[in-house]
Every structure is written in structure tokens, then in C-alpha cells.
Amino acid sequence: MSELTDLTIAGALSGLDKGEFTSRELTQAYIAEVENGRALNAFTTETPDKALEMADAADAARRSGDAGPLNGIPLAIKDLFCTKGVLTTASSHILDGFKPPYESSVTANLWRDGAVMLGKVSLDEFAMGSSNETSFYGPVQNPWRTTDGKARVPGGSSGGSAAAVAARLAMGATGTDTGGSIRQPASFCGLAGIKPTYGRCSRWGIIAFASSLDQAGPITRNVEDAAIMLRSMAGYDPKDSTSINTPVPDYRKALTGDIRGLKIGIPQEYRMDGTPPDVLALWDRGIQWMKDAGAQIVDISLPHTKYALATYYIVAPAEASSNLARYDGVRYGLREQGGNLIEMYENTRGAGFGEEVQRRILIGTYVLSAGYYDAYYLKAQKVRTLIAQDFEQAFGRVDAILTPTAPCSAFSPGEKSDDPISMYLNDVFTVPASLAGIPGMSVPAGICGAGLPLGLQILGRPFEEETVLKVGHVIEQAAAFGARPRIWWKEAA
Amino acid sequence: MSKLISGATGEWEVVIGLEVHAQVTSNSKLFSGAATEFGAEPNTQVSLVDAAMPGMLPVINAYCVEQAVRTGLALDAQINLYSIFDRKNYFYADLPQGYQISQYKQPVVGEGIITLDLKDGETKEVGIERLHLEQDAGKSMHDQHPTMTYVDLNRSGVALMEIVSKPDMRSSEEAGAYLKKLRTILRYIGTCDGNMEQGSMRADVNVSVRKPGGPLGTRCEIKNVNSVRFVQQAIEYEARRQIDVIEDGGKIVQETRLYDVAQGVTRSMRSKEEAHDYRYFPDPDLLPLELDPAWVDEIKAGLPELPDEKKNRLMRDFGLSVYDAGVMVSEPEIGVYFEEVAKGRDPKQASNWVTGSLFAALNAKGVSITESPVTAANLGKLIDLIADNTISGRIAKDVFEIMVETGGDPAAIVEEKGLKQITDTGFIEGIVDRIIAENPGQVAQYDGGANPKVIGWFVGQVMKQSQGKANPAQVNELLKKKLG
Numbered sequence: 004m005s006e007l008t009d010l011t012i013a014g015a016l017s018g019l020d021k022g023e024f025t026s027r028e029l030t031q032a033y034i035a036e037v038e039n040g041r042a043l044n045a046f047t048t049e050t051p052d053k054a055l056e057m058a059d060a061a062d063a064a065r066r067s068g069d070a071g072p073l074n075g076i077p078l079a080i081k082d083l084f085c086t087k088g089v090l091t092t093a094s095s096h097i098l099d100g101f102k103p104p105y106e107s108s109v110t111a112n113l114w115r116d117g118a119v120m121l122g123k124v125s126l127d128e129f130a131m132g133s134s135n136e137t138s139f140y141g142p143v144q145n146p147w148r149t150t151d152g153k154a155r156v157p158g159g160s161s162g163g164s165a166a167a168v169a170a171r172l173a174m175g176a177t178g179t180d181t182g183g184s185i186r187q188p189a190s191f192c193g194l195a196g197i198k199p200t201y202g203r204c205s206r207w208g209i210i211a212f213a214s215s216l217d218q219a220g221p222i223t224r225n226v227e228d229a230a231i232m233l234r235s236m237a238g239y240d241p242k243d244s245t246s247i248n249t250p251v252p253d254y255r256k257a258l259t260g261d262i263r264g265l266k267i268g269i270p271q272e273y274r275m276d277g278t279p280p281d282v283l284a285l286w287d288r289g290i291q292w293m294k295d296a297g298a299q300i301v302d303i304s305l306p307h308t309k310y311a312l313a314t315y316y317i318v319a320p321a322e323a324s325s326n327l328a329r330y331d332g333v334r335y336g337l338r339e340q341g342g343n344l345i346e347m348y349e350n351t352r353g354a355g356f357g358e359e360v361q362r363r364i365l366i367g368t369y370v371l372s373a374g375y376y377d378a379y380y381l382k383a384q385k386v387r388t389l390i391a392q393d394f395e396q397a398f399g400r401v402d403a404i405l406t407p408t409a410p411c412s413a414f415s416p417g418e419k420s421d422d423p424i425s426m427y428l429n430d431v432f433t434v435p436a437s438l439a440g441i442p443g444m445s446v447p448a449g450i451c452g453a454g455l456p457l458g459l460q461i462l463g464r465p466f467e468e469e470t471v472l473k474v475g476h477v478i479e480q481a482a483a484f485g486a487r488p489r490i491w492w493k494e495a496a
Numbered sequence: 497m498s499k500l501i502s503g504a505t506g507e508w509e510v511v512i513g514l515e516v517h518a519q520v521t522s523n524s525k526l527f528s529g530a531a532t533e534f535g536a537e538p539n540t541q542v543s544l545v546d547a548a549m550p551g552m553l554p555v556i557n558a559y560c561v562e563q564a565v566r567t568g569l570a571l572d573a574q575i576n577l578y579s580i581f582d583r584k585n586y587f588y589a590d591l592p593q594g595y596q597i598s599q600y601k602q603p604v605v606g607e608g609i610i611t612l613d614l615k616d617g618e619t620k621e622v623g624i625e626r627l628h629l630e631q632d633a634g635k636s637m638h639d640q641h642p643t644m645t646y647v648d649l650n651r652s653g654v655a656l657m658e659i660v661s662k663p664d665m666r667s668s669e670e671a672g673a674y675l676k677k678l679r680t681i682l683r684y685i686g687t688c689d690g691n692m693e694q695g696s697m698r699a700d701v702n703v704s705v706r707k708p709g710g711p712l713g714t715r716c717e718i719k720n721v722n723s724v725r726f727v728q729q730a731i732e733y734e735a736r737r738q739i740d741v742i743e744d745g746g747k748i749v750q751e752t753r754l755y756d757v758a759q760g761v762t763r764s765m766r767s768k769e770e771a772h773d774y775r776y777f778p779d780p781d782l783l784p785l786e787l788d789p790a791w792v793d794e795i796k797a798g799l800p801e802l803p804d805e806k807k808n809r810l811m812r813d814f815g816l817s818v819y820d821a822g823v824m825v826s827e828p829e830i831g832v833y834f835e836e837v838a839k840g841r842d843p844k845q846a847s848n849w850v851t852g853s854l855f856a857a858l859n860a861k862g863v864s865i866t867e868s869p870v871t872a873a874n875l876g877k878l879i880d881l882i883a884d885n886t887i888s889g890r891i892a893k894d895v896f897e898i899m900v901e902t903g904g905d906p907a908a909i910v911e912e913k914g915l916k917q918i919t920d921t922g923f924i925e926g927i928v929d930r931i932i933a934e935n936p937g938q939v940a941q942y943d944g945g946a947n948p949k950v951i952g953w954f955v956g957q958v959m960k961q962s963q964g965k966a967n968p969a970q971v972n973e974l975l976k977k978k979l980g
Contacts, residue, residue: 103550105544208552328587
């Protein structure tokens with residue numbers, strides 16, 4: 004039944020509709036792959052029993068004509084989404100044993116539409132990282148390795164999601180993106196990943212990293228699957244005050260392949276010094292594909308781009324330092340006893356949070372402190388407004404913007420672990436869109452010299468995910484990205 | 497009346513500002529749907545949001561905003577159509593989020609004014625600096641276990657209005673009058689029950705001293721004082737303490753202090769150096785609060801008559817004194833009661849009965865006016881019985897005492913006890929004649945009116961003989977006639 008795991012979501016839905024196989028069969032095939040793929044360390048919690056139960060329910064629904072848009076499709080859930088009764092860790096020690104008595108709105112939407120949960124997948128601790136190496140449960144392996152067989156990180160923070168989908172351990176996965184955490188791992192693992200407009204998916208029940216930036220989205224094997232999943236994930240939620248009440252279109256219908264006359268912006272500021280030639284060459288190829296498809300290329304300027312990374316690394320840690328204050332050992336998760344309350348806090352948070360999380364809490368606490376607030380946080384908010392205005396102005400002239408997703412292909416484990424700045428630099432192309440709240444997608448578009456996937460990023464106007472998907476789809480068609488990672492993890496098992 | 501305090505180096509002026517935390521009257525919390533009822537079992541009114549479970553998000557309760565706006569309007573304050581919720585970050589076991597959602601730089605209500613009612617009908621205006629909405633914390637209980645602290649999150653997330661005055665008060669009396677007036681206003685408009693014993697209203701008191709006309713002194717903040725009396729005691733102690741420190745050559749350090757009720761002293765809690773750095777920043781989970789001016793106008797139109805308006809009306813329409821009118825509006829229920837009694841009757845009489853006998857009876861019984869055994873309707877009837885000469889004022893007092901005990905109808909009591917006033921001139925004349933005949937000494941003393949005071953003794957005797965039922969006016973008239 005190995006061919007079942009080669010199907011896309013669209014293909015599987017069609018097969019299920021035609022009765023060629025059942026969701027139980029499909030789910031069983033994936034459960035087997037999840038077991039075979041443990042060497043990747045993608046899953047933090049496997050839920051095979053729950054998966055089969057949900058698959059049976061999906062099959063029953065299909066028989067009675069109540070099949071939802073994702074009926075019977077086995078998915079992996081980033082372990083940042085609270086799942087009722089299922090261990091939810093944020094890949095942190097501090098949430099030891101935490102089983103939420105509630106279901107996040109996004110996953111509830113997926114289950115409403117008939118999707119099946121295979122389990123929870125790893126991430127950088129509290130979504131803080133770009134390599135999935137900061138997880139308390141150990142690093143996740145990228146299914147892709149260099150041509151000469153060297154291991155690579157899957158990217159992050161949604162590294163478990165990307166690894167699972169790339170290795171065919173799940174048909175698709177939820178991710179969250181705060182500064183690139185969907186787009187960068189999608190790029191590193193040869194997948195499609197879309198961060199929709201801030202407010203498009205509810206944040207209710209997603210463990211918060213940086214509330215003004217966090218946004219959920221799908222990671223899938225192609226653009227069409229991303230369109231299908233996003234439709235189910237998105238929607239207004241009165242429980243999230245920042246959720247926007249605007250209808251969710253059938254994104255699949257946007258994939259017409261026709262982008263004639265569309266204006267595609269190429270921001271000069273993204274041609275940064277030190278960007279590898281592979282990445283720049285792929286970008287140029289992407290521009291050519293756009294032209295070939297009848298789009299018009301427009302050179303644009305996003306003048307405040309160079310401040311984006313610094314701005315992001317003030318705003319995100321500031322919010323995180325406050326969001327993570329609730330992990331204090333009082334009510335749930337880890338508690339390390341102490342002689343008094345302060346000691347208990349220190350012991351619990353000292354043991355419960357990893358190095359990167361502690362670093363960001365310290366940075367965030369610092370930039371919000373009396374005497375520093377104006378110089379850091381307030382100034383960062385002002386620059387954030389300027390960055391958003393850059394995009395607003397650009398979108399007065401163009402319909403979408405094309406850039407590389409990341410400044411490199413997947414890097415080696417440990418390569419950037421001791422150098423936080425170089426790790427943060429990985430987000431240089433993804434962070435501006437996060438700060439502006441606009442939708443962005445990474446689409447697999449080529450292979451670098453070392454034999455690893457590279458993605459291109461498409462940015463769009465707020466709530467114009469359809470344009471982003473449409474352009475992404477055209478790139479996908481033009482790139483005809485058919486490469487697959489060599490399956491080494493089964494041998495390892 | 498001098499408000500100055502004398503010290504060894506001359507007179508001192510005390511400067512007081514109050515920050516009142518008033519619990520918003522609302523069935524559910526500021527950012528969650530959990531109930532707010534007082535006195536529930538610990539941790540039974542806690543939502544996932546209140547317990548700060550991972551991934552939970554606050555959603556503003558529109559009714560609490562309405563209550564804050566209503567309060568702002570009642571304080572004649574600026575309503576800010578755009579305001580921001582901020583996070584005030586600090587760690588404590590009963591603060592589950594690790595931050596309190598509050599309003600820092602842009603509160604929902606700006607400057608307003610409150611008029612204090614002082615002694616002898618004097619008034620004074622005190623400025624309101626601002627009013628903002630914020631979450632209450634939970635409650636830590638340190639006395640339930642020898643080594644552990646228990647936490648009750650029922651209060652966690654309950655909506656509070658923090659109402660900040662300008663430093664306009666100059667004595668503990670003024671601070672007391674401020675709290676009483678604020679409480680009255682909040683009760684009138686139904687935005688806070690003002691119940692200080694249950695913690696629905698608490699005050700942080702800022703106190704400094706200075707030489708009259710001099711620059712402001714360094715202030716100390718006395719936290720969380722929970723009764724008007726304690727606020728006044730704390731101010732008096734603290735002002736004296738500060739004067740003593742300065743006069744002894746010391747300096748006041750800005751700090752947070754606690755009022756020790758048992759000892760009647762204030763004690764240092766933490767100095768400015770130890771003060772928390774709250775790291776305020778706008779809460780990214782909440783959008784700015786934007787109000788529709790039409791909605792604000794609607795709330796304004798729906799405001800009930802406010803205590804100052806009512807007071808003026810009672811003075812104008814019922815001819816009450818400033819003092820009596822002030823008493824009548826001090827609590828909404830008293831005003832309602834009084835107006836029912838006074839309607840169509842002599843307002844002075846009504847006012848005397850309410851502030852005199854009724855208040856004395858309620859005090860003695862320790863009940864509020866809403867629990868009064870004597871209803872407004874029955875008190876009105878009693879006044880009617882006096883007015884139409886059915887009973888005398890003196891008998892009325894006795895009837896009132898019975899009404900207090902039984903809650904009965906005055907007419908029925910008069911009937912049953914046979915207290916009806918005697919107006920039969922022949923009957924009264926009989927008693928008068930007998931008493932004159934039996935007391936020649938007093939008659940001589942009266943001396944045909946040369947010594948008019950003595951007539952009082954005769955009246956007393958007649959009333960005694962008639963068991964108080966003789967009409968006093970008739971008795972007077974007859975005596976004067978007969979004694980010549």
C-alpha cells in the first residue's frame with residue numbers, strides 16, 4: 004500500500020470519493036510510515052488509535068454522504084496546537100504532562116471537516132528557532148540529505164511538520180509562522196507552506212509565542228493541498244479578538260494557472276550581499292517563469308527591509324517574555340520545588356525552559372524595562388509601521404511580490420547553534436511579511452548545488468491569499484519540482 | 497475650620513490623592529464568561545482564560561466597558577473613544593497570566609470632577625484624573641496550611657475600575673467625604689455595589705505633607721485600605737509620621753506602605769528602589785477599544801438622576817436644608833424611601849421622621865433602609881394620622897415603636913390599641929377642671945399668666961391623665977382660658 008502515501012491530499016480525496024480505498028486503509032498506511040520514520044524524530048506524540056477511530060468515523064460519514072472537505076485525510080499537528088486530551092508540549096520541558104481539556108479552534112476546524120490526526124509533531128521549543136534543534140525532545144532530522152549523504156536540519160520552527168510531510172509520514176501538517184516558521188522549513192524540505200494574513204486563522208488554543216505575529220497555516224506537498232487545508236483551517240473566531248470576520252473562499256478555485264497581466268514586484272533590497280549564487284539564480288529563474296506566464300515584472304523598493312530583522316527580534320521576544328510568564332509551576336506542567344515562591348519560580352523556569360527560550364525571555368524583558376522601552380520596544384513598533392507602509396505602497400503598484408524564501412538551503416545540525424545571530428539571519432526574507440501581517444507562501448522551486456531543495460516566496464496583499472496561491476501554483480508548474488528525498492530513515496529504523 | 501496640622505516648626509498641610517479600585521457590577525468577568533458572584537466555593541468561578549491555560553485569549557466584555565463609560569459620564573468626565581489595554585507584568589502565585597491586563601497610557605475615561613459634601617453644607621470640588629478598566633487578581637490564602645499557600649482564582653479576571661483622583665484633598669475628612677460621595681454615585685448608577693467589607697471597593701491612599709503654599713512633598717502610598725474609617729485613620733497617622741520625620745531632620749522616601757489596622761500605624765512595604773518594573777506594553781491579544789459616540793450618547797441619555805441633581809431637587813421642591821437633602825441622597829434607597837414618604841405630605845415632617853426616628857430604629861436594629869420593618873407607605877400613613885388629628889405627635893412616637901417591632905399598619909395599631917386622639921371638649925374640660933381644682937399651689941404660681949412656664953406642668957398632667965390621647969392644642973387652649 005506504499006502508493007497510498009504518495010498521493011497528494013487532492014489525489015487521496017478523489018480516491019476516497021471514488022471508493023478506491025477507505026480512510027482506514029489510508030490512515031493505516033500512514034501509521035506504518037510514522038512507525039518506520041521514527042529515526043526522523045518528527046513526532047512528539049503518535050496517536051494511532053485516535054487516528055483509526057477518526058478514520059472510521061470519516062468512512063462512516065462518507066458512506067452517509069456527510070463527507071467534509073478534508074474527510075478521511077491523515078494529518079500531523081504541530082505540538083503548539085492544544086489538542087483535547089492529547090499531550091501538548093510546545094516541545095518544552097515546562098509543559099510536562101500537559102493534556103489540555105480543550106481543542107484549538109484551527110484543529111477543531113480540521114476535525115469538523117473530517118481530517119484524521121496521526122499525532123503531534125515536534126518544533127523548536129515554543130516555536131523559537133529556525134532549525135528544530137531547540138526542542139526538549141531532541142532535534143528533528145530533515146528527510147533530505149546532501150548528495151554526499153550529510154545530515155541537514157529541517158528548518159524551524161515547524162520542523163517536525165515539514166519533516167513529517169516531506170518523508171510521507173503525513174499528507175499535510177499544521178504549522179505556525181511567527182517570523183518564517185512555516186515558510187522556511189517548507190523551503191528546506193521541498194514543500195509548499197503558506198502563512199496566511201494575520202487574523203485569517205484563529206489563534207485560540209495555539210500556545211502563544213508572539214501574539215501580534217503568530218499565525219497558523221498548512222505545510223503540504225503542493226500548492227493545491229495547501230489551498231485545500233487552508234480553507235478548512237481559516238475562519239473567523241469570536242474567541243480571538245484579532246481574528247477577522249471575512250468569508251473564507253474556496254482557495255482551490257484560485258489555481259487557474261492564469262496570471263497574465265498580473266504585476267509581480269521584485270524588491271531590490273532582497274538582493275543582499277552574501278546571498279549564495281544558487282539562491283539568486285533560482286530567484287532569477289522564478290522571474291523568468293513569471294514573464295513566461297504573461298505576468299509583468301516590476302522593480303520595487305521596500306526601503307525599511309534592512310531594519311526588519313532587528314525590529315522582529317525586539318517585538319517577538321518582548322511579547323514572548325510576557326506570554327511565557329504563565330509557565331510558573333503553579334497550575335500545570337513542570338514544578339521544581341523551592342523554599343519559597345520566588346525559588347520555586349526560579350527552579351521551575353530554570354529547569355523548564357531551554358537556552359534559546361531563556362535568551363528570548365531575557366531579551367524581551369530587557370527591551371520592555373523602564374528606561375529602555377522607548378529606545379527599543381517603542382522604536383521597533385514605529386519601524387514596524389514603516390515596514391508595513393513599505394508593503395502598502397508597493398501593493399499600490401503590484402499584485403504580488405516574489406523573493407527567495409531563505410538565504411540558503413538547509414544547513415547542518417549544530418552549524419548555527421552557537422551563534423544566535425547567524426541563526427536569526429535565516430529569517431531575513433520571511434520576517435518583513437510577518438511584521439506587516441501580510442500573507443506569504445513558500446513553494447519548492449529548485450535544487451541547490453548540494454542537492455537540497457530551495458523555495459521561492461510569494462507575498463500578497465492582506466486577505467489576498469488567492470493571488471498568492473495562484474502565483475505559487477504557476478511557479479510550481481513551471482518548476483516541475485519532482486525531486487524526493489532518498490529514503491534513509493527506514494534503514495535507520 | 498482649619499485643616500492644618502500643627503507641628504514643632506509651625507503648621508503643615510496634608511495633600512491627599514486616592515486611587516479607588518471599584519469592582520464593576522457585572523455577571524461575568526472583564527475578559528471571560530466566568531461568573532463573579534461573591535462568596536462562591538474557591539475555584540468554582542474560573543474559566544480557562546482566568547486560569548491562564550496555554551493558548552487562551554481574552555475577549556472584552558462589552559457590558560463592563562458600558563459600566564466604565566457610565567461611571568465616567570456620572571463623574572462628568574471625558575470619555576475617550578479610543579483607548580488601549582496594556583499588560584502590567586509581574587509574577588505572583590495568584591496572578592495566573594503573569595500579567596494583569598490594565599490600561600496604562602490611554603484609559604477609557606479621562607478627567608472629571610466630583611463634588612464633596614462637607615460639614616455645615618459646605619462643598620468642595622475634587623478633580624478626577626482618570627478611570628481605567630483592569631483585571632483583578634486571585635486570592636492567596638496563607639492560613640490554610642502550615643507551609644503551603646492556597647490560591648483561589650474566583651476573583652481572577654473580575655473587572656475593576658481604577659478611579660484616580662487628583663491630589664486635591666487636604667484632610668482625612670475630605671478623603672472620607674470623597675469615598676462616601678464616590679460610593680454614592682457608583683451605587684446610584686449601579687456600576688459598583690460599593691461594598692468595602694466584601695472588597696468591592698478598596699483604596700490606595702497617597703499622602704504627602706508640605707508647609708502651606710509650599711511645593712508638594714514626597715508622597716507615600718498606603719495600599720489596599722478597605723474602609724472609610726481606616727482610610728481616615730491611616731491618613732492621620734501617616735501625615736503625623738511624615739511631619740515628625742521632617743521635623744526631626746529626616747527625609748520622606750517615596751515608598752509603598754501598609755496600614756496595620758490592629759496597631760493603627762502604617763508600615764513600609766517596599767521602597768521605590770524595590771518597586772516592580774511592570775514592563776507595561778499594549779496587549780497584543782486585544783485590539784484598541786474604540787467606542788461609537790452614538791453609543792456613549794445612549795448611555796448618557798439612560799443615566800438615572802445623580803445624587804447632586806437629586807439633592808438640588810429635594811432642596812428646591814421639598815424645601816429641605818442642605819444637610820437634610822445631603823442625607824436623603826447619600827444612598828439611593830434612602831432617597832427613594834424619603835420621596836415616597838414626602839409625596840403629598842409636609843416634607844419637613846417626612847424628613848424629620850426619616851432622619852430622626854427611622855434612622856435611630858434602623859441603627860438600633862443594625863439593618864439597612866431596604867430591610868426597614870417600617871415601610872415608606874406605612875410611615876406616610878402615620879404622618880397622615882398626625883396631620884388629620886387622629887393621633888398626637890406624642891402618640892405617634894409610640895405607634896412608630898410598635899411599627900418597628902411588628903411592621904404593622906399604623907391605622908390598625910391605633911385602632912387596636914385605642915390610641916385615637918380625644919377631641920371631645922367636654923371630656924378634656926373635665927380633666928382640666930379636676931387638675932386645676934386639685935392643684936391650687938400651681939394655680940397660684942401661674943398667677944394668671946405672670947409665670948407662663950407653669951402652664952407646661954398643667955398640660956403634662958392633663959396628658960398623663962388622658963394617657964396622652966387628649967389633643968394637646970385643645971388642652972392648651974382650655975387651660976389658658978380657665979387659668980385666666
